[in-house]
Amino acid sequence: MSLLRVESLSVQTGDTVLVSNLSFSLAPGERLGLIGESGSGKSLTALAMTGLLPRQLDASGSVLLAGEEVIGGSDRQLNTLRGKAVAMVFQEPLTALDPLMRVGKQIAEPAARRAKRDGTSIMGGALDAIVVDLLLEVALPDPQRIALAYPHELSGGQRQRVAIAMALACKPDLLIADEPTTALDVTTQAEILGLLDGLVRKRDMALLFISHDLPVVANTVERVVVLRRGEAVETGLVTNVFAQPRHDYTRSLLQAARSFDDALGGKR
Ligand SMILES: Nc1ncnc2c1ncn2[C@@H]1O[C@H](COP(=O)(O)OP(=O)(O)OP(=O)(O)O)[C@@H](O)[C@H]1O
Structure with a gap:
């Protein structure tokens, strides 16, 4: 059984759709990456999954977490889920x-x-x-x-x-880490990533990992969902998606990451 099943999730404010018709699932102990450029809807997806969206945003579709529906859930039900099935680590x-x-x-x-x-x-x-x-x-x-x-x-x-x-x-059965190292210096970033990786494996938690850093994503997760303007353009095993991207947008993300690495002289 899936620990998390997201089906046709959309998030909007008024007429503006910010996340559109997103579907993916996560098995217990599995590690999934959510990647995409800034503003592509990664954080909103994570917030919708935990019932933490700001009030002015509406979510529709279904998010089943440990068998319970998050979308439209009461505060009481969501508080219990958040303290037990899922916990989040934020950027800051x-x-x-x-x-x-x-x-x-x-x-x-x-x-x-x-x-x-x-x-x-x-x-x-x-x-x-x-x-x-x-x-x-x-x-x-x-x-x-x-x-x-x-x-x-x-x-x-x-x-x-x-x-x-x-x-x-x-x-928690599921840990959501939303850009957990962006606010830290490079050495500390590596330490925190190593720590998270070790803890997730040791405790056999599922991980939803949101990051801009594609080399880190490649080392941390098994599967990846590529988001562009709130839509999933590509999903698959991280090794396959990164080695043979099918969508131009994924190719451009990978190219940008390579150019950045080259500019650093491959020192990362
Ligand atoms: N409270 C809000 N009201 C209206 N629009 C919002 C709100 N929060 C986020 N947005 C918009 O939704 C879109 C997706 O935002 P989100 O924070 O999910 O992006 P992201 O992929 O996590 O970006 P980043 O990598 O920069 O954190 C953006 O265009 C953002 O401006």
Whole structure:
């Protein structure tokens, strides 16, 4: 059974269609990339899949996540799904973090919620231990100190690790990573990508990976959907699509990525 089945998904505002008739599915543990130029509808697709679209946008079609319909779902139903079946990591970690709360508490909250949904209760020292384990899992040194820090006391890379720990605390079946490294410097980007890749494999999570960086996409996912102006122009195994693109648009994306790499002297 699919973990995620998107069928004829469209997103519009008034008469403007931003995502059009999109269909794809994701099996448990599978890794899928969503690529396309800026403004092609990647983030809106991810938001529609989690019921997080801004109010002025309307979604139609169907998004079945862990067997439950997201489109038109109630806040209560979607909150449960978001804390259990799916978690997101965004481009800018500060979007996910509360500036006024110590990061340990921010990780403890989803961990306690998840335990409650599983019919157990975790508090006090047991919850602190889970937070420390999660901080270690995202390779943050000195987790006791980090747990007591506020987001502004951490570097961008450390903040993204905390955001990933918060997502892991939900124990999701599906992780959506929307340009998770764009806001970071190149060395930190590579570290965070390596971390995400390892965690997804270790925990056997499905991954929806949104990125501009085609070499990274090629190394991270198994299948890819190419979006252009809100429409899927090509879908397939990433090795096939990148080696033998069928659509001119995919060819131009790959060409642009090659030119960029050449300009860097193939140093990436
Ligand atoms: N709240 C909104 N109201 C109206 N239009 C929007 C809204 N949010 C996004 N759009 C438009 O929808 C289109 C798709 O946006 P989206 O953010 O999904 O693109 P993207 O592929 O994720 O781009 P990027 O790679 O730059 O993040 C764009 O034309 C954008 O301007």
